[in-house]
Amino acid sequence: MNWITGTLGSSIGKKLMMAITGFSFCGFLAAHLAGNLTIYGGKEAFNGYAAHLHALGPLLTVAELGLLTFALVHVITGLTLFLGNLKARPVRYAVNKSAGGRTVGSATMPYTGVILLAFIIFHLMNFHFVDKTDTTIFNIVANAFSNTGYVLVYIVAMVAAAIHVSHGFWSAFQTVGANHPKYMPLFRTVSIAFAVVVGIGFGFLPIYIFLLA
Amino acid sequence: MTKTINLTLKVWRQKGSKDKGRFDTYHAENISTDMSFLEMLDVVNDQLTIDGKEPIAFDHDCREGICGMCGCVVNGRAHGAEKGTTLCQLHMRHFNNGDTIAIEPFRAMAFKVIKDLAVDRSALDKIIQAGGYVSVNTGGAQDANAILVPQEVADLAMDAAQCIGCGACVASCPNASAMLFTSAKVSQLALLPQGKPEAAKRALNMVRTMDELGFGNCTNETECEAECPKEISITNIARLNREYLKAGFFSRSM
Numbered sequence: 001m002n003w004i005t006g007t008l009g010s011s012i013g014k015k016l017m018m019a020i021t022g023f024s025f026c027g028f029l030a031a032h033l034a035g036n037l038t039i040y041g042g043k044e045a046f047n048g049y050a051a052h053l054h055a056l057g058p059l060l061t062v063a064e065l066g067l068l069t070f071a072l073v074h075v076i077t078g079l080t081l082f083l084g085n086l087k088a089r090p091v092r093y094a095v096n097k098s099a100g101g102r103t104v105g106s107a108t109m110p111y112t113g114v115i116l117l118a119f120i121i122f123h124l125m126n127f128h129f130v131d132k133t134d135t136t137i138f139n140i141v142a143n144a145f146s147n148t149g150y151v152l153v154y155i156v157a158m159v160a161a162a163i164h165v166s167h168g169f170w171s172a173f174q175t176v177g178a179n180h181p182k183y184m185p186l187f188r189t190v191s192i193a194f195a196v197v198v199g200i201g202f203g204f205l206p207i208y209i210f211l212l213a
Numbered sequence: 214m215t216k217t218i219n220l221t222l223k224v225w226r227q228k229g230s231k232d233k234g235r236f237d238t239y240h241a242e243n244i245s246t247d248m249s250f251l252e253m254l255d256v257v258n259d260q261l262t263i264d265g266k267e268p269i270a271f272d273h274d275c276r277e278g279i280c281g282m283c284g285c286v287v288n289g290r291a292h293g294a295e296k297g298t299t300l301c302q303l304h305m306r307h308f309n310n311g312d313t314i315a316i317e318p319f320r321a322m323a324f325k326v327i328k329d330l331a332v333d334r335s336a337l338d339k340i341i342q343a344g345g346y347v348s349v350n351t352g353g354a355q356d357a358n359a360i361l362v363p364q365e366v367a368d369l370a371m372d373a374a375q376c377i378g379c380g381a382c383v384a385s386c387p388n389a390s391a392m393l394f395t396s397a398k399v400s401q402l403a404l405l406p407q408g409k410p411e412a413a414k415r416a417l418n419m420v421r422t423m424d425e426l427g428f429g430n431c432t433n434e435t436e437c438e439a440e441c442p443k444e445i446s447i448t449n450i451a452r453l454n455r456e457y458l459k460a461g462f463f464s465r466s467m
Contacts (some may be wrong), residue, residue: 007461010420011390011430012454081430085388088322088429094223094236095315097289099385101435107387109432171433177458179451 011084012175014077019172021074026169026194028067029161033201039208043138050137075117082110105167105195112164119157126150145209154206162199169194216246218310222257224269225317230325236315239269246306250293251276251283253305270329278302278442281377284384285330286317291381291440299379299442319384322427323391334380336426340395341378343422344402344415360406373400375443382437382445388429393437395423396453397445403456413464416456 007013038049053060098107105112126144127137144150170191173179178187220241227234241257248256251273258268274282278299285300287293293303308314318326323336362370374397382393399416402408408415431450438447460466 003461003467006421006467007458010457010461011392011424011428012420012457013461014430015432015454016458081432085390085429085432088389088427089320090322091234091320093286093289093317093320095286095289095317097294099290099436099439101437101439102387106432106434167433174433174447174451175454177451177455179448181448184448 011081014081015175017073017077018081019175021070021077022168022172024067024070025074026165026172029165029198029202033198036202036205039138039141039205043136046138046141047136071120075113078110078113103167105163105165106171108163109167112160115157115160116164119153119160122153123157142209142213145206146213148210151206151210155203158199158203161202162195165198166192166195216306217243218246218305218308218312220244220253220308220311221313223313223315224329226269226329227318227326229328234326244305246304246308248305249276249301250287250303250305251301270327270331272331273301276301279377281379284319284379284381286315286319286384288315291319291384292379292442296439297442297444299377302442319380321380321383321389321429323389324380324383332380334378336428337378337380337383337391337394339426340391340419340422341398343418344398345411345418362405366404370401370404373397373404373445373449376401376441376445377443379442381440381442383428385436385440386429386431387434387436388432390431390437391423391426391428392431392450392453393441393445393447395419396447396449399453399456400449403452412456413460413466416453416460417464417466420453420457 008017035049035053038045056063127140130140132140145154168191170184170187173184173187222239222241223236224239225234226237239257239261241253244253244256251271254269254271261268271285272282274280276283278301281299283300284292287300287303292298292300293307295303295307316330318324318330318332319334324332324334327333376394376397378394380394383389383391386393399419402415403412433447433450435447438445
């Protein structure tokens with residue numbers, strides 16, 4: 001069995017784990033955004049979406065546990081890679097200059113990652129681990145986003161998510177070896193497009209609710 | 214009429230691997246713009262020698278951009294800011310009179326400083342050694358077309374084989390990763406039919422050795438591709454990933 005740990009524990013194996021979990025989060029973001037868009041349909045539509053989602057029952061629990069496992073893998077592997085990379089250059093350069101390869105996304109992956117982790121914990125505590133017996137999810141959301149502070153936190157987090165995704169999406173293709181002259185330019189364009197969709201799609205929701213209130 | 218310029222150099226000086234090292238300032242005067250960067254350092258070293266001071270140690274050999282011996286970080290860029298050139302092919306015409314130039318050695322845990330700007334890049338040799346060896350038989354040459362290789366594939370293999378092992382990819386990588394180097398060495402063989410029988414073993418051993426030597430992990434920053442004097446593409450890194458994962462999960466090699 002040690003061929004599995006040997007392969008996954010190598011630098012390329014760790015990258016593979018980052019890529020596969022990252023891809024899954026991209027899929028999750030797309031599904032989450034699609035669900036959230038029902039908020040534009042009004043209170044009933046949004047509560048209806050939540051009810052349908054929860055009607056999935058055990059399926060939803062499996063999905064949640066899956067996401068939690070993937071999140072742990074992504075965070076722990078990411079942290080291991082970050083620390084390993086720091087160690088790989090013990091004496092830093094006095095003058096640092098990019099040759100033009102790095103992007104805002106690629107250069108800030110660990111930092112936007114930490115912001116996202118903190119945000120996800122905050123977000124789950126706000127909307128997931130709350131008592132929903134005497135209220136609806138729409139009321140909880142509407143109440144939270146009547147507060148300017150919450151709106152700002154969410155916008156900052158969504159900008160971080162967009163930046164993180166702008167590098168993560170195409171980078172995952174490169175990591176699994178899917179670099180092809182016909183498709184790579186498309187992956188890089190889609191990466192930016194997806195980042196914009198995530199940033200504006202999620203980021204505008206708190207503003208919309210704030211303006212509605 | 215030759216144009217000359219005067220420069221201020223901030224050069225990393227370090228007596229040996231145990232020394233902490235520091236920047237020293239030197240003045241390079243009446244430098245012809247036709248000189249290469251290394252020739253400019255030669256002029257500075259001549260003056261240092263005349264003054265009875267220790268000359269600046271730096272690596273170099275062919276001075277034609279094909280041997281891979283030279284290389285320093287000039288103003289934060291490996292081999293300087295010109296695209297697709299080694300340090301020996303960087304000419305002083307790219308600098309202006311009065312410029313201050315910071316010169317540092319390639320920095321990575323796997324590259325120990327030997328002295329000043331000279332670093333020990335034998336870690337790269339160890340990665341190549343881990344890949345095995347090729348036999349070059351003497352005697353009558355085999356018929357040229359006995360093994361068919363499409364021209365396009367041969368070109369890709371030659372593009373990868375352009376790597377001169379200078380270490381600029383490691384030096385310019387924000388993570389000090391040797392993935393571009395390793396990927397070029399794996400690709401040049403994996404692409405050709407002659408390299409196929411040992412492809413799985415080669416990929417596994419070279420990546421393992423690369424990890425053991427203390428290089429960082431590739432995060433697809435693509436700085437290496439932008440800085441490589443031979444303009445080796447990161448498509449080779451994707452190929453290395455494929456070769457390695459294929460070998461790790463599907464080959465019989467352990």
